[in-house]
Amino acid sequence: xxxxxxxxxxxxxxxxxxxxxxxxxxxxxxxxxxxxxxxxxxxxxxxxxxxxxxxxxxxxxxxxxxxxxxxxxxxxxxxxxxxxxxxxxxxxxxxxxxxxxxxxxxxxxxxxxxxxxxxxxxxxxxxxxxxxxxxxxxxxxxxxxxxxxxxxxxxxxxxxxxxxxxxxxxxxxxxxxxxxxxxxxxxxxxxxxxxxx
Amino acid sequence: xxxxxxxxxxxxxxxxxxxxxxxxxxxxxxxxxxxxxxxxxxxxxxxxxxxxxxxxxxxxxxxxxxxxxxxxxxxxxxxxxxxxxxxxxxxxxxxxxxxxxxxxxxxxxxxxxxxxxxxxxxxxxxxxxxxxxxxxxxxxxxxxxxxxxxxxxxxxxxxxxxxxxxxxxxxxxxxxxxxxxxxxxxxxxxxxxxxxxxxxxxxxxxxxxxxxxxxxxxxxxxxxxxxxxxxxxxxxxxxxxxxxxxxxxxxxxxxxxxxxxxxxxxxxxxxxxxxxxxxxxxxxxxxxxxxx
Numbered sequence: 001x002x003x004x005x006x007x008x009x010x011x012x013x014x015x016x017x018x019x020x021x022x023x024x025x026x027x028x029x030x031x032x033x034x035x036x037x038x039x040x041x042x043x044x045x046x047x048x049x050x051x052x053x054x055x056x057x058x059x060x061x062x063x064x065x066x067x068x069x070x071x072x073x074x075x076x077x078x079x080x081x082x083x084x085x086x087x088x089x090x091x092x093x094x095x096x097x098x099x100x101x102x103x104x105x106x107x108x109x110x111x112x113x114x115x116x117x118x119x120x121x122x123x124x125x126x127x128x129x130x131x132x133x134x135x136x137x138x139x140x141x142x143x144x145x146x147x148x149x150x151x152x153x154x155x156x157x158x159x160x161x162x163x164x165x166x167x168x169x170x171x172x173x174x175x176x177x178x179x180x181x182x183x184x185x186x187x188x189x190x191x192x193x194x195x196x197x
Numbered sequence: 198x199x200x201x202x203x204x205x206x207x208x209x210x211x212x213x214x215x216x217x218x219x220x221x222x223x224x225x226x227x228x229x230x231x232x233x234x235x236x237x238x239x240x241x242x243x244x245x246x247x248x249x250x251x252x253x254x255x256x257x258x259x260x261x262x263x264x265x266x267x268x269x270x271x272x273x274x275x276x277x278x279x280x281x282x283x284x285x286x287x288x289x290x291x292x293x294x295x296x297x298x299x300x301x302x303x304x305x306x307x308x309x310x311x312x313x314x315x316x317x318x319x320x321x322x323x324x325x326x327x328x329x330x331x332x333x334x335x336x337x338x339x340x341x342x343x344x345x346x347x348x349x350x351x352x353x354x355x356x357x358x359x360x361x362x363x364x365x366x367x368x369x370x371x372x373x374x375x376x377x378x379x380x381x382x383x384x385x386x387x388x389x390x391x392x393x394x395x396x397x398x399x400x401x402x403x404x405x406x407x408x409x410x411x412x413x414x415x416x417x418x419x420x421x422x423x424x425x426x427x428x429x430x431x432x433x434x435x436x437x438x439x440x441x442x443x444x445x446x447x448x449x450x451x452x453x454x455x456x457x458x459x460x461x462x463x464x465x466x467x468x469x470x471x472x473x474x475x476x477x478x479x480x481x482x483x484x485x486x487x488x489x
Contacts, residue, residue: 023334087310106249145467
């Protein structure tokens with residue numbers, strides 16, 4: 001910014017062209033340097049994407065919630081908006097092991113509250129998360145576009161969610177290509193309001 | 198040699214340029230950023246996520262992005278970002294609006310990813326952040342502004358270098374995306390098996406019914422996977438040719454649109470900066486041709 005402001009001198013200022021050239025050279029050096037050595041320094045960045053070799057084993061996560069009758073429903077990750085699901089998922093898979101019981105309860109309770117608010121919103125207006133409030137379907141999608149889990153009223157219960165479970169999911173990519181149900185699920189977060197006094 | 202290089206530098210950065218093209222760049226950058234922030238209109242609310250979610254964000258990272266306020270102040274600043282982007286879009290105090298937008302985008306873009314990484318690239322706001330700051334250092338408001346103003350005595354080259362610089366940054370997205378693949382994985386990235394693996398992994402992770410996805414279907418055709426690998430990397434590494442050749446623009450820009458559509462359909466990866474390809478259009482030239 002400082003080098004740029006120096007380049008923003010009024011026309012006819014002495015050394016103006018030199019200040020502009022300095023700004024250009026600085027910007028090129030920093031952006032190319034970061035790209036070449038592939039070390040993040042945002043807003044100068046690596047632009048690396050899907051640059052590694054494809055993993056043999058993949059990891060993801062899912063949320064499930066139940067109503068008072070005990071029927072389970074998949075929860076749409078759009079409940080996390082404005083946070084993108086992949087950001088929360090990456091955080092969860094990286095840090096869930098370090099959460100103590102209180103932390104697990106806090107995160108799970110937060111998700112249950114959001115899932116319930118989203119369920120009510122979805123049943124009244126059709127939106128899952130808040131992002132679409134203004135631009136509707138014309139809003140910008142996230143970088144990684146997952147599909148919606150909630151599409152019609154039957155995808156959510158008519159009554160409140162009372163229990164929520166978050167699973168870490170792992171699978172062998174080639175095995176799942178042959179049998180889509182070959183997943184290993186591990187419960188990482190749970191909150192159950194039925195058990196509350 | 199140095200004289201030749203100096204002359205090439207001069208003709209690339211300081212050739213006579215177009216006030217209209219630079220103003221269109223301002224409008225396109227501001228409109229793209231505004232579209233993104235309106236699509237995440239409640240972004241400051243991520244600060245209200247449980248403390249556990251934010252516990253790994255260091256004080257250094259918070260300081261780096263000036264993330265020191267509570268949700269209330271951040272909501273006010275976010276509203277200011279909307280105002281400044283609208284100003285940049287409409288040409289109201291254009292340079293000041295571009296500068297304020299760039300600074301506020303630098304502050305807010307990491308909100309999207311900071312719980313896991315301070316690098317919010319490919320979320321759509323990186324080029325608008327840098328681009329609007331660059332434009333604020335240049336006469337980007339001499340055209341396409343609501344309130345006309347007396348123009349200072351410009352050199353025609355004043356309109357060239359800022360647009361060129363933003364175009365270079367845009368080219369780096371493609372160039373370094375291709376470079377990163379070879380840097381990280383070498384030629385092994387180019388195998389059909391690797392592309393098959395990515396098609397399957399991304400669709401298994403993101404699709405509700407992975408076997409019925411287009412990505413899974415293409416993954417079963419090794420020749421298609423090999424074509425995607427080689428075609429993709431050649432396209433990415435060749436993209437900077439658009440800076441030097443009008444003929445290259447005519448070929449590469451439409452290919453870029455197809456590339457991003459294919460990425461969205463097959464890999465489920467959306468490039469929110471697709472509208473920024475309009476920065477390579479010579480609007481002044483188009484206007485002159487229409488007049489003839």
